[in-house]
Amino acid sequence: MSTTPSPLPATPALPDASDEWLRLDQQICFRLHxxxxxxxxxxxxxxxxxxxxxxxxxxxxxxxxxxxxxxxxxxxxxxxxxxxxxxxxxxxxxxxxxxxxxxxxxxxxxxxxxxxxxxxxxRRAVEVPRRVLAATGFEIDEVRALSARLDALTAALDRAAAEGA
Known part of the structure; x- marks a missing residue:
């Protein structure tokens, strides 16, 4: 039984003005940075x-x-x-x-x-997460949802890097 590696997902088509996607504010990596x-x-x-x-x-x-x-x-x-x-x-x-x-x-x-x-x-560090959460202005459920999305993003990027993007 021959197994062939699964192809990388197709590169998504960018919406119309693709030059706009070269703007700094359009880069997700910059927003994360x-x-x-x-x-x-x-x-x-x-x-x-x-x-x-x-x-x-x-x-x-x-x-x-x-x-x-x-x-x-x-x-x-x-x-x-x-x-x-x-x-x-x-x-x-x-x-x-x-x-x-x-x-x-x-x-x-x-x-x-x-x-x-x-x-x-x-024992002294227990206040750190509370203070950081307060600084975000987010509710705990919003932070958990964002964390889950970031975990999924990290896993996808790890896979893409391992496959040679």
């Missing part, structure tokens, strides 16, 4: 009390959720490569919030876990 930068601005203010940057906060969220993780797995959760993740972990370790150790099961693997101080920060 602008929203991401705006979120970073809000997080910068909200996270100031914790002394964390947004990427450091994401690391702590993953560790609070999963506990001890191999660096590789942590990178997968955060969609970060080791070149980006290693300096983040070094700064968090210097701040006393995480500890990195060679795995007892596999010496090639380094595991990361929150320290006692890192775990204590979790």
């Amino acid at each position: 602008a929203a991401s930068r705006a979120f970073n601005g809000v997080y910068r203010v909200v996270l100031k009390d914790l002394g964390l940057t947004y990427p450091q906060y994401l690391v702590m969220l993953a560790l609070w959720e999963h506990g001890t993780l191999p660096v590789k797995k942590l990178g997968e959760h955060l969609r970060l490569d080791s070149g980006t993740l290693s300096p983040l972990l070094k700064r968090l370790e210097t701040a006393g919030l995480v500890r990195r150790e060679r795995s007892a099961r596999d010496e090639r693997s380094v595991e990361v876990r929150p320290t006692e101080e890192g775990e204590a920060m979790r």
Whole structure:
């Protein structure tokens, strides 16, 4: 039985004035980029009390959720490569919030876990999502719907990239 790869979906036809689609304000990627930068601005203010940057906060969220993780797995959760993740972990370790150790099961693997101080920060961080939600002006159901759409978009783009777009 022969299996042939499924063809990529047909490129959708753009509505009439296709030059209009080359405008910056017509690019969904730019809208997502602008929203991401705006979120970073809000997080910068909200996270100031914790002394964390947004990427450091994401690391702590993953560790609070999963506990001890191999660096590789942590990178997968955060969609970060080791070149980006290693300096983040070094700064968090210097701040006393995480500890990195060679795995007892596999010496090639380094595991990361929150320290006692890192775990204590979790209680103070509980207000962060509430403050960010308030900054959006959205209701929780709107945020959940947007999150679902963004998850679907991410999955579609991952598939397209894997198939060579």
